[in-house]
Amino acid sequence: MWKSTPAGGPERVVALADGVFAIAITLLVLDFSVPRGLDSAAYRAELRDLAPNLGAYVLSLLVLGLFWRDHRRIFGFVERVDGQVITLSLAGLGVAALVPFPTKLISEYGREPVSVAVYAAAVAALGASHLALLAVLANRPWLRGDAAPEEGFLLYGADIAASVVVFALSVPLALVIGPAAMWSWLVLVPVKALLGRWAMRARRRAVTRPARD
Numbered sequence: 001m002w003k004s005t006p007a008g009g010p011e012r013v014v015a016l017a018d019g020v021f022a023i024a025i026t027l028l029v030l031d032f033s034v035p036r037g038l039d040s041a042a043y044r045a046e047l048r049d050l051a052p053n054l055g056a057y058v059l060s061l062l063v064l065g066l067f068w069r070d071h072r073r074i075f076g077f078v079e080r081v082d083g084q085v086i087t088l089s090l091a092g093l094g095v096a097a098l099v100p101f102p103t104k105l106i107s108e109y110g111r112e113p114v115s116v117a118v119y120a121a122a123v124a125a126l127g128a129s130h131l132a133l134l135a136v137l138a139n140r141p142w143l144r145g146d147a148a149p150e151e152g153f154l155l156y157g158a159d160i161a162a163s164v165v166v167f168a169l170s171v172p173l174a175l176v177i178g179p180a181a182m183w184s185w186l187v188l189v190p191v192k193a194l195l196g197r198w199a200m201r202a203r204r205r206a207v208t209r210p211a212r213d
Contacts, residue, residue, distance in 0.1 A: 010078040020093040021068040027100040056107035077147040092129030116174035120167045127164035151202035159195045
């Protein structure tokens, strides 16, 4: 187990994360442009050419938004940080800042299997950093006091792990079957819904248990 030496509160890490995610989301739209002086036909053609960029933007906005939410929630449990929490946070933020690059790959070269694989690997790495951070906090109560997810660390970790597993498995899948591997990401919709129901039940039990006691 790594040596844990508390190094202050989490405020600076949270502020840094907010800035990194905001900049990464902003970078997603920098390639959106339409040349001046186009006639109607050329104008419509330019808009059609922007469709893949828009689809990739929406996908990455959803990805970054959900991981930003998870990061905020994870740090809601943190009272003090140590070197490992800071390191894992920086690793995750480094991947988050990288997301605009694979987003551009799938918008401009979405038919290339490598583009899909790189994008999936980036998302899986981002999720893995959050999962590792959550595992460290679960095993170091001195960093979080009495704070913990209402549904428990195990169930909350399973929600993050689902994203990691699905995107990680789609990396080799993309190299075998090509861009069609992106459809495998839709598996997360029913899986997240099911885990969400379990989490809701766990939260209800956590609320009603003290009342019964």
